[in-house]
Amino acid sequence: MATFSLLVTANPYSSQGQFSAIEFARTLLEQGHNLLRVFFYADGVLVASRLHAPPADEINLTKSWAKLAIEKDIELIACVTAANKRGIVNAxxxxxxxxxxxxxxxxxxxxxxxxxxxxxxxxxxxxxxx
Amino acid sequence: MNSLYIINNPQKLSEALPFIGENDGILLIEDAVVLATSDSAQTHCKNQFALEEDLIARGVKDKSQASWELVDYPRFVELTLTFDKSITWL
Amino acid sequence: MSKSICIVFNKAPYGSQAGRELLDIALMAAAFDMPITAIFTGQGVYQLINNQQPDILNIKNHSATFKALPLYDIEQILVDQNALHQFNLSQNDLLGIDELQYVSADVIKSRIANSDFVLTL
Known part of the structure; x- marks a missing residue:
């Protein structure tokens, strides 16, 4: 059993990278490996907004990550500098x-x-x- | 140490190639899987893989060349452990 | 023994912020005392051009930070000679950093092979 972390920099709805990362994360967890942390950087931080409203028949990537985080106790961390300048802010x-x-x-x-x-x-x- | 080079953009393989050793691995994912359907993308690397899900998604799985071994997500995860590290060449 | 990392700059500045955001990773890794090699290859060699003036575009100039890499104990800085030739650049076009090493692809290849982590952005 190995411990993985992921670095996700893909823009969520402009490219495939976030979909690939979620599939990779699910697969490694199914195989019994650990996922310590998913770190979002560059345009990847955009997925951390709770205000995405994709069409009803499309995947909501934020909710997909959140489901994984809650069910498997995974840390999802967005870089503060990358996030703040792109309009992703906490309270x-x-x-x-x-x-x-x-x-x-x-x-x-x-x-x-x-x-x-x-x-x-x-x-x-x-x-x-x- | 042997590395798994993950390529997701077809234009990036030629850029990474000078740094890839023959015992390293190349894994094509996302848009880069189209390279596995072309005769022209032959490399000196002995371990050539392409992500099957991405080929199927694009409707070109049956066009992939025998020189590229098709792997699914479970094998993708295993490959990242078989090789000493993974390098995503963006 | 700390894990070593190669930071690979392979994109030109200002069309994307990849160089700047990669630089931030390099500085943070340095703060953790990880042995770091900064590698400039492909269009990434344009990051080191000595006459950058992005302020005329109202974009922040991050190239001064490359000059400061040795101050952060990042003293292994490899520049791909083939890339310089490919883009018709010479050493005189680049920032005056004593630590720049002009190397072949094979030198970069072996450094990458011997590092624990390799990042592009």
Whole structure:
């Protein structure tokens, strides 16, 4: 049994990378491996918004990640710098930047790039989906 | 150490190729799977894989060349453990 | 023994922010004392051009941070010689960083092979 982390940089609804990452995550968990953390960076952070409204017959990627996180106790972390500049904010960042609202999905956390480095040091494998 | 090079964009294989050793692996995923359907994408690498789900999704599985071994997601996960590390060449 | 990492810059600046965001990963890994090699290949060699003025586009100039890499203990900086030739660039076109090593693809290949992690963005 191995410990994985994922680095996801793909723009959620412009490219396939987030779909690939979710499928990879599900598969490794089915095989009994550990998934320590999914770290979202660059355009990948956009998936952490709870305000996505895809058409009813299409997958909601945020909810797919959230389901995985809740059922399997996986950390979903969006990089604070990448997220804030792309308009993904939690309540405290919204207050700090005097914004009118926050939009982080409750299944996700906002944290620093150090969480990616730590994931590298603590995982057997880190796989990037961009 | 042997690496699994994950390629998701067909234009990126030629860019990564100078750094890929013959005992490394190449795994084509997403749009890059079309390379597995073409005679022209031959490499010096002994371990060539293409993600079956991505070929089926694009309707081109039956056009894939024998030189590319088709793998599904469970094999994808196994490959990342068979090789010492994975490098997604974006 | 800490895990080692190669950070591969393979995209030109300003059309995308990949270079800048990759640089942030490099600096963070340095703060964790990971042995780091910065590699510039393909269009990534344009990241090191010495006369960048993205301020005329109102885009922040991150190239000064490349000059500061040695201050962050990132002293292994490999530049792909083939890429320089391919784009008709010479060493004089690049930032004056003493630590730049102009190397063949084979040198980069073996460095990548011997690292625990390799990131592109």
């Amino acid at each position: 405290s960042e919204a207050e700090r930047n005097a914004l009118t609202g926050d939009n982080l999905d409750p299944a996700f956390e906002i944290s620093g790039l150090g969480q990616l480095t730590e994931a590298m040091l603590e995982s057997d494998r880190v796989i990037t989906f961009g």
